[in-house]
Amino acid sequence: xxxSIAAFLISALALPVLAQMTPVGVWRTVDDKTGEVSSEVRxxxxxxxxxxxxxxxxxxxxxQDDVCDxxxxxxxxxxxxxLEIIRGGKKVEGKDLWEGGKILDPDNGKDYTLRLTPxxxxxxxxxxxxxxxxxxTQIWTRVP
Numbered sequence: 733x734x735x736s737i738a739a740f741l742i743s744a745l746a747l748p749v750l751a752q753m754t755p756v757g758v759w760r761t762v763d764d765k766t767g768e769v770s771s772e773v774r775x776x777x778x779x780x781x782x783x784x785x786x787x788x789x790x791x792x793x794x795x796q797d798d799v800c801d802x803x804x805x806x807x808x809x810x811x812x813x814x815l816e817i818i819r820g821g822k823k824v825e826g827k828d829l830w831e832g833g834k835i836l837d838p839d840n841g842k843d844y845t846l847r848l849t850p851x852x853x854x855x856x857x858x859x860x861x862x863x864x865x866x867x868x869t870q871i872w873t874r875v876p
Contacts, residue, residue: 752854752874753828755782755821759857759872763791770794772875775818775848782830782848784818786838802841812838821846835861844868 755775763770772788789796789812798812807815821833830848837844844861851858857872 753850754854755830755848755850755857758787758875760790760875761872762870764868764870768792773817773872780822782818782821782833783816784835786813786815786817789813800836800838800841803836803838804841805843807836807838818846821848835859837861 754777756777758772758774760772761770762768769790771786771790771794773784774787775782775784777783789798796813799809800807800812800815801809803810815836815838817836817838819834819836821830823830828850831846833846834843835846836842842863844863844867847858847860847862849858849860850856851871855874857874858869859872860867860869
């Protein structure tokens, strides 16, 4: 009986750690060029496919009413605040890795193939976007 109680307590204490090894949550992004905090993005899981929306614009020069005028799809001329920039990433079986979706850079309107990897115990998220052999990688920080 004591063994089962101890096993339950250990597994209950481990759950918060395991729950963090996911891209689901709110993340602070950083501008590649300036290193300045850029925005906060909320990533959610919708039936196994990820979706991410810009919740806050944090750059000093950000205009809260900016639109994605360089976007080429259904997001063209939509407000950047609330814009869905992550679509469709799915968990790779057996790994702490999400791939297969797209990530949009609203500054240039380009869609990149997506790869998300939680790192540092889930406190950070490695975000990589690919176009052919070219890629960009950013490290986002989880908002507590």
